[in-house]
Amino acid sequence: MLQAIKVWLFRWYYSFISFWAWRRGSRKIAHRGLTISTGSTPLRARLYANEQGATKPLIVYFHGGGWVIGNLANYQPVCQELSNSTGHSVIAIEYRLAPEHPFPAAPDDCLAATRNLATRAGELAPCNGRLVIAGDSAGANLATCTCLDIDGGARESIVGELLIYPATDHYTAGFGSYLEKAGSQALTAGLMHWFWDTYLADLPAEAPAAQRAFPQRSGELASLPPTFLVTAENDPLRDEGKAYARQLQQGGVPVSHHHFHSADHGFACSEGPTADFRLLMAKITAWLEQLK
Numbered sequence: 001m002l003q004a005i006k007v008w009l010f011r012w013y014y015s016f017i018s019f020w021a022w023r024r025g026s027r028k029i030a031h032r033g034l035t036i037s038t039g040s041t042p043l044r045a046r047l048y049a050n051e052q053g054a055t056k057p058l059i060v061y062f063h064g065g066g067w068v069i070g071n072l073a074n075y076q077p078v079c080q081e082l083s084n085s086t087g088h089s090v091i092a093i094e095y096r097l098a099p100e101h102p103f104p105a106a107p108d109d110c111l112a113a114t115r116n117l118a119t120r121a122g123e124l125a126p127c128n129g130r131l132v133i134a135g136d137s138a139g140a141n142l143a144t145c146t147c148l149d150i151d152g153g154a155r156e157s158i159v160g161e162l163l164i165y166p167a168t169d170h171y172t173a174g175f176g177s178y179l180e181k182a183g184s185q186a187l188t189a190g191l192m193h194w195f196w197d198t199y200l201a202d203l204p205a206e207a208p209a210a211q212r213a214f215p216q217r218s219g220e221l222a223s224l225p226p227t228f229l230v231t232a233e234n235d236p237l238r239d240e241g242k243a244y245a246r247q248l249q250q251g252g253v254p255v256s257h258h259h260f261h262s263a264d265h266g267f268a269c270s271e272g273p274t275a276d277f278r279l280l281m282a283k284i285t286a287w288l289e290q291l292k
Contacts, residue, residue: 007068007099007198014069014270021272022077029080034124036093038112044094045113046072048079049125052087057159057291058127059083060117061092062146064137064164064269066195067106068098078136078269085281086288088132089125091117095142102201103213110142111149118154132160132288136269137187137237138195140166144215144244147224155223160291162284164230164268165237168216168244170205171196175239185234187265192236216244222251228287229257230280235265256287 034045059082063075072094083090095109114133122129135143140163147161171178171193182189196205203210211217227248231241245257260267263276271277 003099003198011069011071014065015071015074017270018074018077021270024272029084031076031080034091036113036116038109038116040112041096041109043109043113044072046076046079046092047125048083048090048092050083050087050089051126053083053089054126055128056086056088056288057130057132058117058121058125059086059088059090059132059134059162060114060143061090062095062110062133062135062139062142063092064135064139065097066192067103067138067142067199068195070097070139075269077272081273081277081281082134082284086285088288089127091125098199099201103199103203103210106138106199107142107145107149107212110146114146114150114158115154118150118157121157129157130159131157132162132291133158134162134164135166136164137265138167138199140164141168141213141215144168144224144227145212148215148218148220149212158225160226160228160288161224162228162287163241163244164280165232165235165265166215166229166241166244167192167237168240169214171236172205173216173240175236175243177239178236181234181236181238185264186270187236189236216240216247221247222253224248224251224253226254226291227256228284229255230268231257231259232263232265232267233259233261234263237265256283258283 036043063070096105133143
């Protein structure tokens, strides 16, 4: 019961701060709801169609929120701004959340949705049929896990991944920013511990079945597409994000890494259209324009 109340409160609070941060700042472009077939559980999605995107890849966006909170409504302003700023069409996916649906429900949903969109993107939105897989925080974790898991023709359709302060390993991995940035910002180390524990449920981080959740431990990083990766200074996830960028570069993956030296975790999605957010949109737009 206490767990259920805690989850409800965090979800309510996350919705409130998202609404408040964006109440006056976002551009209200049209969107429509979709249902993405996955072969088991149909997934809700929102399409932000941009006619300028007819010759560009479709951005598939997985929202953040620690695999526990966050939803399509929270991320509507972000996806609207992303579509407006870049000229790309965007589809945001509503994957299943823990604790109701612990790991591996979320990565299974994201993988299934991406496979579906790889064959249907051109039917659903103005795009060139290619995909950029994107997300922030837990959603960035799901984005890169999807790129690692996907195979066949669907893999060929992915031309890039966009990772905003990604979670790439368990909190026991020993990254210094979990201590240095343990508190004094919205995402604390303690909250990140709770997110991971809720997401994995009773599955130990060392269990073979859990390794899929930790892209930093993958032996297939060289298979990843060109990557745009963002880190924020005031963030327990700062050091693992930087380390992931280095690992990808060492594996031969083209990486565009951008560190925001005074930003908090959440600056890209939960603080509204700040100067850092505008700068991020400009950097994303420039990166997308040079993708082949």
